Amino acid sequence: MxxxxxxxxxxxxxxxxxxxxxxxxxxxxxxxxxxxxxxxxxxxxxxxxxxxxxxxxxxxxxxxxxxxxRNRQRRQVEVPFVAGEAFDLVDAALHELPGVMDIESARDSLRVHAGVRREDPYGAQGRFDPLRWIDRRLGGHRDMVTATVHPNGDTSTITLACEPESAAWTDWLRVDHGSNLQTAEAITRAITRRVGEQRRGERAAAHRTASAKELSEAKLSLLHAQVEPHFLYNTLASAQLLTRSDPARADQMLGHLIEYLRRSLPRTLQGQSTLGEELERANAWLEIMKFRMGARLETQIDVPEPLLAVPFPAMMLQTLVENAIKHGLEPKTGGGTVWIRARETEGRVAVTVADDGRGFSSESSGTGIGLRNVRERLRLTYGEAAGLRIAANFPSGVAATVTVPAAPEPGRPEPAHA
Structure with a gap:
């Protein structure tokens, strides 16, 4: 036309x-x-x-x-929300309209009805215009807006109807000066803006999640990379000393060191481990410590073979064993025993490292850097599905128990990648 x-x-x-x-x-x-x-x-x-x-x-x-x-405008807007969210969206958009009045919201029927006061677009309130008098007689003092939400699974369609508060036949005799067109466009823009804001919020949340994941991985890498350099220096120094007095024992000590490094360095880089691999690394380290401590150190290992394949954070068992030696048995005059035990109960595996050393003291109260790192790694890797418990061992010493899921939780990375 x-x-x-x-x-x-x-x-x-x-x-x-x-x-x-x-x-x-x-x-x-x-x-x-x-x-x-x-x-x-x-x-x-x-x-x-x-x-x-x-x-x-x-x-x-x-x-x-x-x-x-036309005086009567109709719009259909597709929104990527379920019906309830789409209804809240259009209801909020209508409440923001200038001159809106008498809003009726029916959430059960997914329908919103409202009146919109029609303003003179030219601001000539006092001009002589007989058509304004005719408009008043034909019901032209306000417009009506009806919004209906049509569910469509995970998406919805919003149908807008903007029309004068008068019979349709009056459209042949009068015009609304774009009033309903302006209202329809304003509501459509408001809906589009709100959808865009939510999408930007979702992208920002995804970006924050990705950043948090990268930060967590960086923290895990730093925690995982914590290696006691003095252990290597002391072991090599002891091996050098033994080569002069007892070459056979020096050879055994270097063999255990090689085994320990073979189990440690590649795994540190790859970030893959199981309880069996961690046990082999810890056992190689304990064998080295037996050369240094002699008869003052004994070990007992009780881990069922089916649990050896359970995913387990790399270097975590090593941290608990080192704590048992450093804070429990080395300071004790007569030395003692380190126990490593694992059991499965209700889909969770509990790995305990216990000693009969000095127990809790002002220097060792279960809150050291190593144990804080263990707790942080468990939190970053498993969330609430894992934990660390420190308790006194009977009759002396400390028992540290790490509990992890027997299988990776859906939606979480493999613990081996911690």
Whole structure:
């Protein structure tokens, strides 16, 4: 519909209206010139009013198509939300409309109905315009908006209907100066903006999650890379000393050191481990310590063979064993025993490292850096599914128990990659 056709349609509608009035007026025997005079006066306002409507529509939307020139506007907006979220979205958008009134929200039927006060777009409140009086008589003081949400699985369709508060036949005689078009566009923009904000929020949350994951992996790498350099220096120094007095024992000590390094360095780089591999590394380290401590150190290992394949954080068992020696047995005059025990209960594996050393003291209270690292690694790797418990051993010493899932939790990385 071109601009000329639209204006002509409104002019013809008023002509037909006055033609009907003229017929009735003539049958009453009244002077016809009065009706003709009113018709010409009305057309003098109708034609400019229709032209103003066309120009205002172009100003709002940039074009004047037949759909845009109508007083009644309909929109369908697809949103990537379930019905309840889509309803909250459109309800919030309607509450933000300027001049909105009498909002009725029916959540069960997924429908919102509201009135919108129609303002004079030209701000000429006191101008002489008989069409404004006609609009008032035809119910043109406000518009109505109805929004309905149609569920479609994980998405929804929002249908908007914006129309004057008057019968449809009045559209032939009056224009709304783009009022309902402006309302429909405003609601559509509000919905689009809110969807965009939520999508940006989701992307930001995903970015934060990725950053947190990278930070966690960096922390795990730092914690995992903690190696006691003095152990290597002391072991090599002891081996050098033994080569002069007892070459056979020096050879055994270097063999255990090689085994320990073979089990440690590649795994540290790859980040893959099982309870069996950790046990072999810890046992090689204990054998080296037996050369240094002699008869003061004994070990007992009780780990069922089926549990050797259970995923277990790398170097964690080593940390517990080192704590048992460093804080429990080395300071004790007579030395003692280190026990390593593992049991499975209700889908969880408990690995205990116990000693009969000095036990808790001011220097060793279960809150050292090594144990804090163990707790942090467990939290980063398993969340609430794992834990560390420190308790006094009977009759003396300390027992540290790490509990982990027997199998990786769905949605979490393998503990071996911690």
């Amino acid at each position: 071109s601009t000329f056709t639209f204006v002509l349609r409104h002019a013809l509608a008023w002509c037909l209206f006055y033609l009907a009035v003229l017929i009735v007026w003539s049958n009453l025997g009244l002077p016809e010139f009065i009706v003709l005079l009113l018709a010409m006066l009305t057309l003098a306002f109708v034609i400019p009013d229709a032209i103003s409507h066309v120009h205002r529509v172009r100003m709002i939307i940039g074009q004047a198509t037949p759909e845009h020139l």
